[in-house]
Amino acid sequence: MKTILHKADTRGFANHGWLKSHHSFSFASYHNPERMSFGALRVLNDDLVQPKMGFGTHPHQNMEIISIPLSGALSHKDNMGNTRAIEVGEVQVMSAGTGLTHSEFNGSKTDEVNFLQLWIVPGEMNVTPNYEQRPFSSEEKNNRLQTVVAPKDKLIGDALPISQQAYVYRTRLDSYKSLSLNAKSINNGFYVFVLEGEVEVANHTLEKRDAIGVSETEHIEIKSISNSELIIVEVPMN
Structure with a gap:
């Protein structure tokens, strides 16, 4: 078993005034050669957007982009004709493929929006762009374990599809509960990100916004120390 620990206070940070963003991996002006990715997981940004502010129209290509609101609602608009707000409890995926443009905006006059954005390198390049979102x-x-994102050829329940053999899970654990995960492939690793609470994974104690990458194992176990909420990303490591 191989592990890499990312404590919350070691993440990259950017304060643009209208946006405060913590970067688990190298992104924009934050560059750390030891944090370029975890397997196919290229970006995990923890973004806080001020009221009436947002990201202007910008392009993406050949990336699987997953947005998970934690508080507030984020308005989305793209060149495929989708104009919707993403709310807490919903997950949004975009397969950028051959190329798309979109914008994201906090339409509230008073409330901040906190959301996670994940980028996963696709297993198939230049696919037709796709956008989907739904509540869970x-x-x-x-x-x-609740599966919210899965490979488009191996969908589980109402999980959203992406063009990669990767999965995104959510869970909320009561104190002293345990959860076991078996890798879908021997080549996969798990990136466990703590939204709230305190857990133990691979003999490490993780608190709010801490994360751990675990690879070269077919199985991991998560033990909650207090009421906890987690996002878990299972991705190919090569």
Whole structure:
């Protein structure tokens, strides 16, 4: 088993006034050669957008982009005709493929928006761009694994599709509960990101916004120390 620990206070940070962003991996002006990616997981940004502010129209190509609101609502608009708000409890995926443009905006006059954005390197290049979002039941992540993103050829339940053999899971664990995960492939690793609470993974204790990458193993176990909420990303390591 191989592990890499990313404590919350070691992440990159950018303060643009309208946007405060913590970077788990090298992004924009934050460059750390030891944090370029975890397998196919290229970006995990923890963004806080001020009221009436947002990201102007910008392009993406050949990247699987996943947005998960944690508080507030984020308005989305793209060149495929999608104009929607993403709210807490929903997940959005975009397969950028051959290319798309989009913007993201906090339409509230008073409330900040906090959301995670993940970029996963696709397993198939130059696919037709695709956009999907949907709400997921909060109850279905209580003390169990909820799959919110899965490969488009191996969808699980109502998981959203991406062009990579990768999975995104959510879970909310009560104190002293345990959760076991078996890798879908021997080549996959797990990146465990703590939204809230305190857990133990691979003999490491993780607190709010800490993360750990675990690879070269077919199985991991997560033990909650207090009520906790997690995002877990399973990705190919090569």
